[in-house]
Amino acid sequence: MKSKVKIFVVPVLLVLLFLFPLLSFAEKATQKISIKVEGLYCPFCAYGIEKQLKKLKGFKKVEINLKHGVAELHVKPGMSITDQAIQQAVEDAGFDSATIERTQNGDKQ
C-alpha cells in the first residue's frame, strides 16, 4: 500500500516542482499599465472608465485609484494592449486625455 502511495506522490511532486518556476515566471512576466486620467474626480464617473477599459482584450485585472486619478491595467502574459486602444477607451468614458506608463517586472518601459 505504501509503495502505491509513493508511486502516486513522487510524480505529483516532480510535476509541481517542474511547474513552480514556470508559474513564477508567468507572474513576473505580467505587464502593468498605469493610466493617469485627466479630469477623473468622481466615483459615479469612475465606473465609466472602469467599464470602458474592461472592454479591452488581454487584461487580467482593472483597478481604479480615484484618489490619484489613475487606472491600472494588469495585462495577461503574452498579451498586449496598444496605447491607441487605451486612449480610445479613455475618450469613450468622457475623458479627454491620459498619460500611459508601462511597467514590466516593476521596471518602467
Place this chain on the structure above:
Amino acid sequence: MFIKSFGFILIFLSVFYSLSPHSAEGIPINSDVGLTPHKGEFIFRAQTRYLRKSDNLLDQGRSVDAVVVPLVGVYGFTAKSSVLVKVPIIYRELKTATGALRSDHGPGDVTVLGKYRFFTHNFKGGTSRISAIAGLELPTGDDNASDSLGFLPKGIQLGSGSVDAIAGAVYTLQTLDYQVDMDLRYIFNNEANNFEFGDVFKYNLAYQKRIWPSILPDKGIYSQWNAVLELNGTYENKSELGGNDVANSGGNTVFLSPGIQFVSKRSIYEFSFLYPVIQDLNGNQLKTDYSLALSFRYQF
C-alpha cells in the same frame, strides 16, 4: 426682482467659496450637471417630489398638494452627447375656498432633451465642463380634464397641451472634494386651447461638499456622502388667455435647498428639502410652503 435674486446667488457663492478651500462631488439633486454619460452608458433615475402650496395672502383656505414622480432615462450616444427622456407621473389635488377637492392624476408631459458637452478644461486638482442642452416638452399629459365642477384649473391639469422648446447651458466645476454646478435654461411655452403658459427661465446653482470619508482611501473607487446646498430659481412670465395676460400668473420663486446624497460607483441616493426664500408672484396666487425630493439613480 432679478437684481435681488442674483445678489442672493452671489452671496451664496462667496460664502461657500470662503468656507471651503477644498470642499464634494457627484451630481446635484435639483440642478443639472455639465458632465455627460460615457459612450453607451444608460442611467435610470426615479424621483418623488412633494410640493405643498397654500393661501398665504388672502387666507381663503385654498391649498394644492402635488406628488410628481419623474422617471428619467439618460443614454450616452458618444462621450460628449447624450439624450434624456423624462416621463412624469403626477398627482395634483386642489382644495378650493369652499372646501371642495379637485384632483387629477396620470402621466404628464414627456420631455426629450439632448445634451452636448462642448467645453472641457482639466487643471491640477479639478476639471470644468460646459454643456449645451436643447429639447422639447411634448403634450402627452391630459390638458382638458374636468370633474363635476367643470374643467379643472390649468395649474391642476397634467399637461400644457402644447409642444414647448427648451434651451440652456450647464456649467460644472468638479474636484475630489467639492463640486459647483450652474444650470440655466429657458422654456418657450406655446399656445394650446386658447391658453398659453408664460415662458419660464430656470436658474439653478448647486454646491456639494464631501463630508465622508474625510480622508480618501489610497486605492479603489470609494463610496461617499455629500452635503448639498442649492439655489433653485424659476422666473415665469404671465400666462395668456385668449391673447390677454392672466393677472394672477407668473413671478419669481427661489428655493434654498439643503440636501444629503450618497454616491457609490453605480448608484446615487439623495434627499433635498426645498424652502422658498423668494416668492415674488403676480396677483393673488398660492404660495409654496415647501417641497421635498427623494430620488435614486442607477447606471448600467
